[in-house]
Amino acid sequence: MDALILARLQFAFTVGFHFLFPAMTLGTSLVILFSETLYLVKKEVVYRKITDFLARLLGLIFVVGTATGITMEFSFGMNWSGYSRVVGDIFGPILAAEAVIAFFLEAVFIGVLIFGRNKVSPRVYWLSALLVFVGGHLSAFWILAANSWMQTPAGYEITATGKIVLSSFSQALLNPSTVIRFFHTVMASWMTCAIMIAGIAGYYVRKGLHGETAKMMLKIGIILFAVTPLVQLSLGHLHAIQVIETQPEKAAAMEGLFETTKGAPLYLAGYVDQQNEKTYGIYIPRMLSFLYNFNSNSEIKGLREFPKDNWPPVNLVFQAYHVMVGVGMLAIFMGLLGLFLLIKNKLFETNKYLYVLPFLIPLPHIAHETGWIAAEVGRQPWIIYKLMKTADGASVVVSANQLVFSLIMFFLIYSLLFAMFAYLFFKIVKNGPEE
Amino acid sequence: MENIQNFQLLWFFLIAFLFLGYALLDGFDLGIGILLPFVGKSKEEKDILINSIGPVWDGNEVWLVTGTGALFAAFPHAYATALSGFYPAMLLVLFALIFRAVSMEFRAHDEGRAWLWEKALLAGSGLATLLFGVALGNVIYGVPLDYKMEFTGSIFTLLRPVPLLFGVVALAAILMQGASYAVLKTEDELQLRCRRALGIILWVNMATAAVYFVVMAFIFPSLLSNALFYVAILLSMLGLAEILFSLRNENDQALFWKSSLFFLGLWIAATAAHFPNLIKSVDAPHLSITIYNGSTTLYTLQVMSVIALTGMPIVISYTIFVYRIFKGKVQARHY
Numbered sequence: 001m002d003a004l005i006l007a008r009l010q011f012a013f014t015v016g017f018h019f020l021f022p023a024m025t026l027g028t029s030l031v032i033l034f035s036e037t038l039y040l041v042k043k044e045v046v047y048r049k050i051t052d053f054l055a056r057l058l059g060l061i062f063v064v065g066t067a068t069g070i071t072m073e074f075s076f077g078m079n080w081s082g083y084s085r086v087v088g089d090i091f092g093p094i095l096a097a098e099a100v101i102a103f104f105l106e107a108v109f110i111g112v113l114i115f116g117r118n119k120v121s122p123r124v125y126w127l128s129a130l131l132v133f134v135g136g137h138l139s140a141f142w143i144l145a146a147n148s149w150m151q152t153p154a155g156y157e158i159t160a161t162g163k164i165v166l167s168s169f170s171q172a173l174l175n176p177s178t179v180i181r182f183f184h185t186v187m188a189s190w191m192t193c194a195i196m197i198a199g200i201a202g203y204y205v206r207k208g209l210h211g212e213t214a215k216m217m218l219k220i221g222i223i224l225f226a227v228t229p230l231v232q233l234s235l236g237h238l239h240a241i242q243v244i245e246t247q248p249e250k251a252a253a254m255e256g257l258f259e260t261t262k263g264a265p266l267y268l269a270g271y272v273d274q275q276n277e278k279t280y281g282i283y284i285p286r287m288l289s290f291l292y293n294f295n296s297n298s299e300i301k302g303l304r305e306f307p308k309d310n311w312p313p314v315n316l317v318f319q320a321y322h323v324m325v326g327v328g329m330l331a332i333f334m335g336l337l338g339l340f341l342l343i344k345n346k347l348f349e350t351n352k353y354l355y356v357l358p359f360l361i362p363l364p365h366i367a368h369e370t371g372w373i374a375a376e377v378g379r380q381p382w383i384i385y386k387l388m389k390t391a392d393g394a395s396v397v398v399s400a401n402q403l404v405f406s407l408i409m410f411f412l413i414y415s416l417l418f419a420m421f422a423y424l425f426f427k428i429v430k431n432g433p434e435e
Numbered sequence: 436m437e438n439i440q441n442f443q444l445l446w447f448f449l450i451a452f453l454f455l456g457y458a459l460l461d462g463f464d465l466g467i468g469i470l471l472p473f474v475g476k477s478k479e480e481k482d483i484l485i486n487s488i489g490p491v492w493d494g495n496e497v498w499l500v501t502g503t504g505a506l507f508a509a510f511p512h513a514y515a516t517a518l519s520g521f522y523p524a525m526l527l528v529l530f531a532l533i534f535r536a537v538s539m540e541f542r543a544h545d546e547g548r549a550w551l552w553e554k555a556l557l558a559g560s561g562l563a564t565l566l567f568g569v570a571l572g573n574v575i576y577g578v579p580l581d582y583k584m585e586f587t588g589s590i591f592t593l594l595r596p597v598p599l600l601f602g603v604v605a606l607a608a609i610l611m612q613g614a615s616y617a618v619l620k621t622e623d624e625l626q627l628r629c630r631r632a633l634g635i636i637l638w639v640n641m642a643t644a645a646v647y648f649v650v651m652a653f654i655f656p657s658l659l660s661n662a663l664f665y666v667a668i669l670l671s672m673l674g675l676a677e678i679l680f681s682l683r684n685e686n687d688q689a690l691f692w693k694s695s696l697f698f699l700g701l702w703i704a705a706t707a708a709h710f711p712n713l714i715k716s717v718d719a720p721h722l723s724i725t726i727y728n729g730s731t732t733l734y735t736l737q738v739m740s741v742i743a744l745t746g747m748p749i750v751i752s753y754t755i756f757v758y759r760i761f762k763g764k765v766q767a768r769h770y
Contacts (some may be wrong), residue, residue, distance in 0.1 A: 027639075043542075058539055059540060060544070063493075063536055063537055063539075063540040064494070064537060064540075065534040066493060066496065066536055067532065067536035068533070069475055069500075070499070070500065070527050070529060070532055070533075072531070073500055073503055073507075074502065074503070074518055074528075074529055076487075076507065076518075077503075077515050077517065077518025077519060077525075078518045078522055078525055078526070079512045079518055079519070080517070081515035081518065081519035082515075083510055084507060084511050084514055084515040084518075085511055085515045085584075086515070087511075088507060088508060088509075088510075088511020088512075088515075088731050088735075089731040090509075090735070090736045091507075091733055092504070092507035092508030092509070092514075092731065092735070093508040093731075093735055093738055093742070094502040095507055095508065095741050096501065096504035096505045096507065096508040096739060096742070096743075097504075097739075097742045097746075098504070099497060099500045099504045100501055100504075100742055100743060100746035100747060100750060101742065101746055103497050104497045104750045104754075105503075105750075105753070106502070107493040107494045107496070107497045108491075108493075108494035108750075108753060108757050109487070109496075109753075109757065110493060110760070111490030111491055111493060111494060111757060112490065112757060112760060114489075115489055115490035115761070116488075116490065116760055116761070119760050119761065124760075130700065164730075165732045165734075165735075166731075166732065166734055167734070167740070169738045170736075197729055200732055220522050231549060286668065300644060301625055312744070395515075395519035395581075396519070396520050397519050397520055397522070397583055397585050397586055397587075398519055402523065406522075406526050408578070409526065409530065413530060413533065416677045417533070417537060420541055421538070423545075424541065424544045424545060426541075427544055427545075428517035428544065
């Protein structure tokens with residue numbers, strides 16, 4: 001295999017693995033802030049137990065996230081030095097600012113959250129929970145701004161020598177896709193945590209473990225589980241409109257649309273034959289156009305509008321996107337079902353529902369991973385949309401042999417990390433909150 | 436201050452400062468990670484040692500993330516050349532840092548295999564320290580570069596004697612950071628053992644530092660006419676002498692600062708020799724990547740300066756706040 005494919009595989013694998021952890025961190029910091037606020041106000045010990053339990057999980061999640069996050073910061077230089085030389089002016093400061101403004105805050109105060117319960121006053125502890133929450137979300141903002149700049153670059157100029165230089169930091173930062181992609185990703189993370197907490201607490205309640213603490217956790221989890229997928233539906237909708245407008249090739253690939261169409265259909269599931277430029281599957285006529293601007297006759301651009309060598313791998317983008325949407329729909333249904341049971345006061349007794357809950361924990365991970373694949377593969381063949389090809393971004397001096405070795409090593413080490421993480425996650429869950 | 440050279444200068448020193456912060460702070464985490472099996476005898480003692488760094492190592496590691504990010508933003512060519520050129524070494528750094536990070540958390544929850552995670556902590560901390568030293572030694576001593584700023588050496592280039600010496604010097608200095616911090620955080624018999632370890636490490640550092648300064652003067656004759664070089668030697672000697680006195684008087688309060696003073700001396704000498712290079716070209720000086728040919732544009736450097744000069748004082752303030760929360764001797768249990 002050639003070095004470019006290997007470098008891309010390595011980046012996809014390492015970032016895909018890393019993404020699992022921040023996706024759990026953000027939502028968990030939200031619930032910790034929520035329960036710690038209630039503890040500060042109501043002084044009821046049940047909230048403190050929830051915080052402490054989640055802080056223990058967060059400690060484990062955060063450490064694997066940090067460990068695998070450094071890989072990402074190094075990888076731009078290690079594997080994508082061509083890219084790094086060109087974008088240092090814009091991508092560099094965004095990454096550096098992330099560390100100064102956000103990651104420091106999160107990493108310093110997470111120490112207090114995990115080790116400081118008996119060392120600080122409840123107010124300072126609450127403040128630490130707030131700062132971990134703020135730091136984590138700011139961090140997500142900067143990282144997504146950097147990634148969004150690759151999708152919809154702005155605030156730059158091209159010099160006579162072909163270098164990309166920064167012309168407006170605020171425009172680069174708040175490029176056309178940053179804000180919506182930030183909210184879409186944060187909501188995915190909150191959803192991930194909602195289902196994780198509901199799943200864990202559902203298991204406790206069904207087994208009759210941890211009494212009131214488990215029931216309160218389940219309540220919080222289910223309410224978040226009902227709300228977040230619905231909010232995500234509207235955020236996803238807004239994001240899709242943004243993609244149709246600013247990256248039409250990607251939107252067309254997501255929907256498997258080859259011909260520019262007035263009244264374009266929406267595929268629920270299917271298969272794209274890129275060779276013969278045909279899409280098969282179940283679809284709702286005119287629905288895509290309708291969703292775009294509530295006009296079922298509006299025009300959506302198809303892939304044929306664009307040169308063929310600038311098409312992404314269409315079927316992969318189509319499938320990834322549809323899996324994400326499918327999981328999202330399932331989440332909406334399951335979340336609302338939980339809320340319905342909660343309102344009817346039947347949640348704690350409906351064993352079938354509680355039994356299913358823990359099995360839903362991986363689902364949001366599948367959604368955010370496939371969503372991310374759709375976003376990144378959908379941008380191909382560009383590393384920076386319409387500015388630089390991925391092939392021009394790779395390191396010149398790193399050979400295919402080196403990449404084979406590093407990819408195997410990453411695979412082995414990350415497999416070990418994952419196995420240990422899963423084992424200890426279950427162990428912490430089994431030990432549960434303090435009685 | 437419209438002149439880009441002022442900002443290139445500023446960023447050379449800011450990045451040197453960020454990596455210095457990393458070396459001093461994460462330095463004691465790494466040092467303790469290596470020392471753990473040698474000074475901690477029982478599980479309880481090892482718990483104490485790990486708990487002394489548990490709440491702070493995460494924040495300390497962010498200095499590395501920030502330094503690297505700043506290098507990317509201010510001098511992308513240096514960032515790109517070093518990380519892609521030193522690929523196998525950087526890969527090992529990553530794996531070492533990964534194991535260093537997870538081993539403490541895994542050890543806390545996976546008691547049955549605590550011995551394994553302690554070994555991983557030792558290997559990760561030791562390898563990371565050594566490789567950071569070797570990498571720094573390479574960029575300072577020089578590596579083969581082509582006219583496109585790409586590294587043209589191999590893994591054997593990286594393992595030449597001078598860079599390896601830098602690795603050993605770094606390892607000794609970081610062990611001293613760890614041992615002096617451990618003395619500060621421990622009590623009784625464990626503290627006694629840490630102090631004894633510090634005594635031995637002190638003598639090792641006297642030897643490595645002497646070799647280091649001599650070799651530096653030999654490789655960079657211009658240092659001999661640079662006042663900073665003598666300041667550096669003086670600071671390092673002062674640090675070592677102060678540690679020696681403190682050990683005699685069993686005064687452990689300022690040990691950590693004294694060890695840091697020693698490190699600062701090493702750092703100033705390296706910085707003085709290196710400036711204005713970022714990655715020296717070993718055989719063709721005009722191919723070196725310097726702060727002048729390797730930087731981003733004035734506007735980017737200005738934006739970065741605003742962020743760093745307002746952000747870092749805030750970061751340092753709350754870092755001090757959190758260190759004060761965890762000040763004093765450490766107990767075995769925390770959860």
